[in-house]
Structures are given as structure tokens and as C-alpha cells.
Amino acid sequence: MLITGGNGQLAREMTEVLQTEHLVRSLDSSQLDVTNKGQVWNELISWNPEVIIHAAAYTQVDLAESNPQQAFEVNALGTRYIAEIGEMLGAKFVYISTDYVFDGSKASYYEEHDSPLPINTYGWSKRLGEVEALQSCSRSFVIRTSWLFGIHGRNFVQKILDLATRQRELSIVHDQIGSPTHTLDLARAIAFLMHTERYGIYHFASLGHCSWYELAEKALHLKKSTTTCLPCMSNEYPTVAARPKNTPLSSIKLQQLGFGPIPHWEIALQAYLERMEQASRLPQT
Numbered sequence: 001m002l003i004t005g006g007n008g009q010l011a012r013e014m015t016e017v018l019q020t021e022h023l024v025r026s027l028d029s030s031q032l033d034v035t036n037k038g039q040v041w042n043e044l045i046s047w048n049p050e051v052i053i054h055a056a057a058y059t060q061v062d063l064a065e066s067n068p069q070q071a072f073e074v075n076a077l078g079t080r081y082i083a084e085i086g087e088m089l090g091a092k093f094v095y096i097s098t099d100y101v102f103d104g105s106k107a108s109y110y111e112e113h114d115s116p117l118p119i120n121t122y123g124w125s126k127r128l129g130e131v132e133a134l135q136s137c138s139r140s141f142v143i144r145t146s147w148l149f150g151i152h153g154r155n156f157v158q159k160i161l162d163l164a165t166r167q168r169e170l171s172i173v174h175d176q177i178g179s180p181t182h183t184l185d186l187a188r189a190i191a192f193l194m195h196t197e198r199y200g201i202y203h204f205a206s207l208g209h210c211s212w213y214e215l216a217e218k219a220l221h222l223k224k225s226t227t228t229c230l231p232c233m234s235n236e237y238p239t240v241a242a243r244p245k246n247t248p249l250s251s252i253k254l255q256q257l258g259f260g261p262i263p264h265w266e267i268a269l270q271a272y273l274e275r276m277e278q279a280s281r282l283p284q285t
């Protein structure tokens with residue numbers, strides 16, 4: 001199995017989950033730049049993987065607004081290069097996508113048949129990546145996920161906990177709603193799906209939904225932090241890129257395929273914090 005974007009938060013989790021049972025080759029951006037067609041060709045031909053987990057992505061949502069070319073090159077064009085060679089090799093191809101392909105105007109959970117309509121450059125580049133994946137490789141899985149946190153990378157929860165060590169009070173956005181997801185649960189869902197031949201689009205996120213404020217407050221509570229969390233509105237903290245207001249994802253299609261149980265986001269958060277605790281107790285090398 002070959003994993004792209006090997007230094008990323010999800011790629012590292014995927015590598016750990018898969019290598020207990022499979023031969024896994026994870027390539028970081030210095031070993032495989034997905035926008036370099038020649039390099040993509042050489043690496044994929046030499047490794048000849050049965051499954052490609054394409055976790056490399058341009059993920060800087062705000063920077064993408066001033067850097068659209070790079071965002072589209074990595075997320076769309078790079079995806080096409082990998083998917084085309086995956087098709088040629090007869091490999092299964094897993095493309096990770098995002099809740100940001102939706103405009104956030106739906107009042108309930110997004111399902112796979114809902115129409116994407118991104119409202120920022122990152123979202124458009126990821127949507128185009130979905131199209132490239134599905135058009136270029138007949139064995140493509142497109143897995144949309146949201147609000148990731150994991151032990152291998154910087155994420156919102158970790159930023160909040162870091163801030164709480166320095167600040168007594170934090171104002172956090174309460175009018176953006178989504179489904180926080182532990183990378184470990186996502187990695188297990190991907191591992192399940194890639195053993196099937198049920199190609200197409202899937203959503204995977206923890207059960208339930210919350211605002212960024214509710215997520216921050218829960219994390220601080222579980223860590224017994226004395227820092228206070230205050231709700232605020234998005235327009236009080238304008239960002240360069242617009243954010244969709246309501247993007248909880250329904251994972252019902254995956255559940256109907258037999259995957260589960262999927263934890264509620266509060267349980268997933270607790271599991272993540274416990275893993276962080278354990279990791280911090282390990283001797284540093």
C-alpha cells in the first residue's frame with residue numbers, strides 16, 4: 001500500500017493502523033511531490049501498490065485564497081496524476097475529501113447525494129480533486145471527513161489546549177457547526193472500506209455535531225483546565241476564507257455497508273486526549 005503526504009496528520013495515523021497487517025510505503029512530500037508528474041510516475045511504477053491512500057493535500061484554508069494556483073495544483077492536478085497511474089496499475093485509489101465541499105446551508109446532516117457547492121478556494125480545489133479521482137480511476141473511493149484531530153499533528157483541540165496554558169479566557173466561534181473526528185477512527189473506516197469493491201463517495205465523521213466553541217469547552221473540561229471559554233460569532237473573528245456554517249456529515253452509508261460502531265464525538269475526543277496523555281508519558285527519543 002502506498003500513502004502520499006506521509007508527514008501529514010492522517011497519513012501518519014493511516015500508516016500505523018495499516019502496517020500491523022499490510023506492507024505499507026509512506027512517502028512524504030520530499031520523496032513524492034504529487035504535482036511532479038514524472039516523479040509520480042516513477043515512484044508509483046516502482047512501488048506498484050495494490051492500494052493508494054492519497055492523503056497529501058494543500059490544507060491551509062486561508063492561505064489558499066491568496067495561493068489558489070498551488071491549492072489547485074496539489075489538490076486537483078496532483079490527484080489526477082496519482083489516480084491516472086493508479087488506474088493503469090489496477091490499484092484501488094482512496095482520496096480524502098472534506099465537509100468544505102458544501103456551502104453549509106443545509107439544516108441537517110450532509111449525505112453523499114447532497115450537491116457540493118464550496119464557498120472558498122480550498123473547498124473548490126478539494127471538490128475538483130474528487131472529480132479528478134472519480135473520473136481518472138475506476139476503483140476510486142472518495143471519503144469526505146471533517147474537523148480532524150489526531151496525535152500526529154497540529155489541530156484545533158491541541159491549539160486550544162496550548163492557548164489555555166497561557167490565557168485565562170478564550171473566545172471561540174459558536175456559529176459554525178460540524179462533526180469533529182478522530183483520525184484513528186477515520187483510519188479504521190478507510191481500512192474497512194478499501195477491502196471492499198464498493199467504490200464511490202462516502203462520508204465519515206464521529207456521530208453527533210457541535211460548534212467549535214462546544215468542542216473547545218469539552219476539551220478544556222476533560223483536561224480539567226481552569227481557562228474559561230466564551231462563545232462568539234464568526235463575524236467577530238473574520239477569516240480570509242469564508243467558512244461554511246453547518247456541515248455535520250452523516251456516515252450512514254458506511255454504517256449500512258457494515259462499518260461500525262462509530263463513536264460519538266465526545267467519546268472520540270476523550271480517546272484522543274487519553275492517547276495524548278499516553279504519548280506524553282513515553283520517553284522522548
Ligand SMILES: NC(=O)c1ccc[n+]([C@@H]2O[C@H](COP(=O)([O-])OP(=O)(O)OC[C@H]3O[C@@H](n4cnc5c(N)ncnc54)[C@H](OP(=O)(O)O)[C@@H]3O)[C@@H](O)[C@H]2O)c1
Binds near residue numbers: 149
Ligand atoms: N485536517 C482536517 O481537519 C481535515 C478535515 C477534512 C478533510 N481533511 C482532508 O484530510 C486529508 C489529510 O489531512 P491532514 O489533516 O492529515 O493534513 P496535513 O496534516 O496538512 O497533511 C497534508 C500533507 O500533505 C503534504 N503535501 C502538501 N503538498 C504536497 C505535495 N505537493 N506533494 C506531496 N505531499 C504534499 C504535506 O506535506 P508537508 O508536510 O511537506 O507540508 C502534509 O504532510 C487532506 O486531504 C485534507 O484535505 C482534513
